[in-house]
């Protein structure tokens with residue numbers, strides 16, 4: 001079969017890295033990747049970041065094509081902020097359990113039942129739920145944005161009850177929580193974490209706020225993916241236990257080869273249950289095909305896009321900062 005047939009055909013014999021580089025130049029494309037992507041994708045991306053930085057980057061780029069190596073809500077955010085650009089996602093099935101936990105019809109009914117509340121919504125949701133929200137937050141911007149809302153403002157927080165619960169405990173705010181969870185961060189085991197901590201008593205624990213409270217209660221640091229990377233860099237500890245999706249350890253090992261990073265364990269102590277199955281759908285082969293064929297492509301109805309853009313614009317204004325702030329910086333310089 002012809003090597004150019006793609007899925008169903010064979011890509012054997014192609015130097016995928018070289019072909020992706022060629023297509024990136026031909027298409028004037030920028031490749032944006034989240035820290036949970038496979039190492040080989042992180043290594044070829046023009047920019048690797050957390051949800052907030054990837055949103056800022058998508059808005060600021062002058063590329064014609066954004067190849068988004070992350071999950072669908074991230075690529076949708078790029079399209080909402082940069083509608084004139086072609087946004088491709090290597091696998092359109094790359095969803096998110098938090099998005100799935102919050103169907104727009106149910107969220108609309110919940111909002112209607114609480115008309116005196118505003119909706120502060122985690123970016124891990126569909127464009128339709130963004131369109132029903134007042135302000136979007138990411139894990140790196142949530143606390144800062146919450147602190148700008150009047151103390152007596154009633155607030156719905158969805159869809160992540162763990163991030164919402166963490167914010168409520170930390171700030172003392174009374175948030176009305178939507179009951180969604182991330183299947184990946186829910187899978188960490190407190191028992192196994194304590195066994196690991198007993199083995200490495202001097203190793204601090206850094207955790208993402210999508211983890212349940214029983215895990216966060218043991219953490220020395222709680223923060224977004226970029227925050228955890230900053231913590232890894234600044235802690236004097238030589239060994240760090242990392243309670244988030246383990247592909248982030250790739251960036252840590254690259255930046256800090258002398259330190260030792262251990263992924264926090266799941267229930268059987270040795271499972272792969274903390275690998276995000278949605279993020280893992282993106283592969284080099286699918287990225288190559290997406291750049292070659294400019295599909296799968298994100299398309300969003302213009303009315304919906306404008307509604308969703310309002311809550312994202314509110315986030316970008318309230319979060320402040322600039323592209324690249326708070327992460328380890330671009331993997332390559334765009335346009336290289």
Ligand code: 13P
Nearest residue numbers: 050051052138139224225
């Ligand atoms: P960050 O914004 O911290 O990168 O988190 C995104 C995410 O999906 C975590 O599961």
Ligand code: SF4
Nearest residue numbers: 071096097182184276
């Ligand atoms: Fe969604 Fe969890 Fe995967 Fe992040 S790690 S994309 S929250 S399922």
